[in-house]
């Protein structure tokens with residue numbers, strides 16, 4: 001029996017405390033639930049860079065609070081905005097949130113006004129997740145099995161989640177009866193974070209190896225692959241956690257539908273296609289070890305892109321809080337997100 005009632009029952013990983021930002025340190029989950037207190041904007045930058053806080057919406061929200069800390073402490077604002085913006089390159093939510101805060105600064109907002117704006121950004125994200133949950137769940141036929149990739153839940157957002165929000169809503173509505181979560185090498189967001197969220201909610205779920213995904217789809221056990229996004233280009237091409245693209249290829253081959261769930265803060269109409277999205281390359285050490293223990297021979301090298309781009313042609317639906325874009329094209333994206 002699930003024990004999920006509403007977004008208020010899910011985790012709040014990003015908590016503003018008036019003069020500091022409290023973050024649930026996602027590097028330590030599920031073994032430890034430790035909180036990180038960021039007392040200036042530089043600490044927020046480190047938390048984003050080091051994935052103490054991660055997930056496209058969550059890093060945008062954290063950066064917005066970083067701007068509030070900079071304003072409260074009279075830090076040089078142009079420098080703070082530029083350094084926060086450079087923390088990670090792929091998730092456009094970071095730039096979106098900072099541009100929104102910058103516009104308020106240009107309009108003369110003081111620290112108190114910026115604090116109110118950051119709170120609005122965080123509250124809007126939660127409302128969007130709840131609405132997207134309903135819109136996405138409505139696409140899923142009762143009795144369906146689904147699979148998801150990475151972590152797109154409360155840990156990656158203001159609460160409830162994007163793709164995981166659709167899964168929460170689908171389970172609550174009796175439309176989803178089983179969830180498979182991909183472990184999501186190398187950082188294991190699926191194994192460490194999504195399974196933690198699903199078990200806490202009492203949602204029946206099984207972890208699978210990333211390499212088991214095509215075999216699972218071939219079995220007929222899943223009707224949808226449901227994922228999040230870090231940046232959706234104007235033609236619907238979608239950047240998401242590495243491994244998403246091959247899930248989309250396998251899903252199309254096996255007749256499994258592919259759903260992307262993301263708030264409008266993830267849509268970047270200024271980027272024409274996925275070819276123009278900057279894919280973050282992270283330290284090879286993240287691939288050469290597991291849980292901090294090296295697993296590869298000394299001297300070995302690695303290539304560690306942490307996102308990839310799924311072409312719009314492989315996506316059956318993009319679910320946003322402004323509506324569902326089926327079989328996304330530039331024309332259909334513009335109908336919802338006129339530039």
Ligand SMILES: CSC[C@H]1O[C@H](OP(=O)(O)O)[C@H](O)[C@@H]1O
Pocket residue numbers: 054055056057149150151152153156157162163189227228229230240241242306
């Ligand atoms: C709703 S989170 C969106 C997105 O962010 C994650 O990336 P990371 O864990 O590296 O911040 C992953 O790509 C999720 O799908």
